[in-house]
Amino acid sequence: MQAAPxxxxxxxxxxxxxxxxxxxxxxxxxxxxxxxxxxxxxxxxSWMCVGRADDLREPGDQxxxxxxxxxxxxxxxxDGALVAFHNTCRHRGHELLPCGGEAVNRRVIQCPYxxxxxxxxxxxxxxxxxxxHPSFERSDPDNALRAARVESWGGWVxxxxxxxxxxxxxxxxxxxxxxxxxxxxxxxxxxxxxxxxASNWKIVSENYHECYHCTEIHPELCKVTPPDSGVQxxxxxxxxxxxxxxxxxxxxxxxxxxxxxxxxxxxxxxLRREVLYLQLMPNxxxxxxxxxVMTHRLDPVAPDRTRIECRWLWAxxxxxxxxxxxxxxxxxxxxTNRQDWTACEAVQRGVAGRxxxxxxxxxxxxxxxxxxxxxAQGYLAGKATGPVPTLPAKAMGLTEGA
Ligand code: FES
Numbered sequence: 001m002q003a004a005p006x007x008x009x010x011x012x013x014x015x016x017x018x019x020x021x022x023x024x025x026x027x028x029x030x031x032x033x034x035x036x037x038x039x040x041x042x043x044x045x046s047w048m049c050v051g052r053a054d055d056l057r058e059p060g061d062q063x064x065x066x067x068x069x070x071x072x073x074x075x076x077x078x079d080g081a082l083v084a085f086h087n088t089c090r091h092r093g094h095e096l097l098p099c100g101g102e103a104v105n106r107r108v109i110q111c112p113y114x115x116x117x118x119x120x121x122x123x124x125x126x127x128x129x130x131x132x133h134p135s136f137e138r139s140d141p142d143n144a145l146r147a148a149r150v151e152s153w154g155g156w157v158x159x160x161x162x163x164x165x166x167x168x169x170x171x172x173x174x175x176x177x178x179x180x181x182x183x184x185x186x187x188x189x190x191x192x193x194x195x196x197x198a199s200n201w202k203i204v205s206e207n208y209h210e211c212y213h214c215t216e217i218h219p220e221l222c223k224v225t226p227p228d229s230g231v232q233x234x235x236x237x238x239x240x241x242x243x244x245x246x247x248x249x250x251x252x253x254x255x256x257x258x259x260x261x262x263x264x265x266x267x268x269x270x271l272r273r274e275v276l277y278l279q280l281m282p283n284x285x286x287x288x289x290x291x292x293v294m295t296h297r298l299d300p301v302a303p304d305r306t307r308i309e310c311r312w313l314w315a316x317x318x319x320x321x322x323x324x325x326x327x328x329x330x331x332x333x334x335x336t337n338r339q340d341w342t343a344c345e346a347v348q349r350g351v352a353g354r355x356x357x358x359x360x361x362x363x364x365x366x367x368x369x370x371x372x373x374x375x376a377q378g379y380l381a382g383k384a385t386g387p388v389p390t391l392p393a394k395a396m397g398l399t400e401g402a
Contacts, residue, residue, distance in 0.1 A: 001041050004379035005033045013358060014376035018392055022358035024372050028379075029200040029351045035303045039068030042282040042375075044161040046238070046384040047171045049284040049297055050074065052189060052311070053082055053152050056103060060120065063103035064096065070161040071099045072148050075109065077120040084150035084159060085109075090124065090143050091116050109145070118145050154184030155313075156284065156295075165384075173237020175280060181266040182288050187313035191326040193334055195308040199344035201283070201300040202375060203351070204308065207344050208277065208285050208296070209367030211244065217339045220332065224250040224257045230274065231397035232366050235388045240370045241278035242397060252289050254328040261291040261318035261329075279371065281384060291318060292329050304348050310337060366395030 004011070010025035028034055050065045050072070061076040064087045071087030073096050087096050094113035097104065108125060109118040117126040122145035130136045137143075149160040151168040153176070158168055165171070197204070207213070214227035221227075225244045232242040250257030253275060263272055267290060276288040285296040292314050299307040312329050350356060361369040373389040393399050 001045070001382035003382050004037045005031070006379055008380070010358065011376045011379050015373050018361065018366070018369055018395055021361060021369055021373065023361070024202065024375065025358055026351050026356045029203060029348065030303050032303055035300060039300065041382065042378060042384050044068040044070055046165050046282060047158040047160050047168050048282065049280065050157050050159050051297070053155050053157050054188065056082065058105055060105045060107055061103055062097060062106065062109065064099045064101065066099040067159055067161040071095055072159050072161060073097060073109070074150065074157065075120055082150060082152060082157060084148040085122050085145035086148050088146070089113065089116055090145060091127070122147060154179065155187060171238050172280070173235055173239065175235065175237050175239045175278065178233060179286070179288060181268070181271060182264050182293060183266060183315065184293065186315055187293055188319065189311040189313050190319065191330045192309065192311040193330065195310065195337065195341060197306055197308065197341045197345055198304055199306055199341070199348040200303055201298045201306045203344045203347050204298060204306055205279055205371055206368045207340050208279065209241065209371055210365045212362055212364040213343060217343055218336055220255055221253070221336050224253055225275065228364060232391060233278070238281040238384060238386055239278055240367060240374065240388045241276065242367055243274045243276050245274050252291050254332045258328065259291045260325055261314055262321065263290045264315055265317065281374065294329065294333055363394045366391040366397070369395070
């Protein structure tokens with residue numbers, strides 16, 4: 001794949017060592033051509049998170065998702081395995097289900113145009129008016145749906161629409177080990193909010209990776225966590241992020257600092273006193289608290305528009321508590337999310353103005369630099385590629401800030 005359609009010198013400025021580096025150029029947030037390139041390279045040719053595996057629980061459950069220009073049909077097959085097909089009928093190409101629509105449960109996959117019917121294994125089972133066709137053989141493998149590459153980890157589903165990305169395990173790297181104590185496969189979502197905001201998906205991601213802005217816009221958050229706390233992780237996969245500590249009185253991130261759930265059963269003392277904020281490229285933000293995990297799944301719909309699915313996940317020990325009420329987490333984060341979205345939309349408008357220039361990174365923005373440089377590396381290489389750039393000690397959070 002070719003490099004992204006951007007000025008090479010402006011992109012190289014992002015990949016310089018931390019103290020000399022600059023933020024991404026404006027076109028990276030504004031250009032439809034850049035977004036089309038990103039959707040192909042960072043989303044279709046890599047591993048995009050498309051939701052939780054338990055969104056499709058029963059054999060016959062099926063739903064279609066869009067990954068860039070590709071439609072992918074996710075299906076729970078007759079044996080209970082999650083499989084995926086390209087969402088294109090083998091007759092004349094009609095979509096099998098509308099992308100982004102509700103899940104359905106059917107014993108077969110049926111094209112809504114001329115009613116070709118496929119088994120949950122993708123094989124063609126019926127094609128009206130073809131019984132006497134002299135050159136048509138229903139069982140010809142070429143008539144079966146084209147399989148797509150799908151894998152699960154931590155209860156999430158990932159699709160590689162192009163079929164040729166490196167293995168998901170390589171993409172995840174040491175994220176698996178880092179999040180192992182949270183036993184992510186056991187978690188279920190009972191609460192979620194969907195947002196659509198007027199901002200580029202990378203502005204949302206950049207905002208996620210710093211708390212430089214927290215004292216200005218997040219008064220509730222600053223009551224439970226010091227904005228300058230925590231350290232960046234050292235990833236071996238295509239992810240990045242860091243921790244933040246809880247203040248002494250706080251058990252978790254909530255308006256009072258109190259938890260109304262149960263702490264995850266395998267956390268050590270350190271993990272019970274902090275929150276991990278991690279982004280698995282390209283589109284999954286994972287915020288692991290001592291008692292719940294929050295995720296933001298980003299879905300870019302235009303250079304200046306992003307759909308964001310926010311979910312809160314709990315272990316069975318919390319869900320089984322009498323009168324369990326998840327709002328202590330969702331209310332706190334809905335307030336905080338909306339403060340962030342307001343800021344992200346203001347950044348998007350500012351970036352579109354003539355006064356924009358590529359700015360510098362403060363030592364509280366190590367994660368923003370790592371994200372921008374990772375994106376810029378990909379722009380230059382024509383593929384999603386590591387390693388995540390290294391940081392000086394202070395930007396890692398390893399020495400005291402100013
Ligand atoms: Fe699907 Fe004709 S396009 S049955």
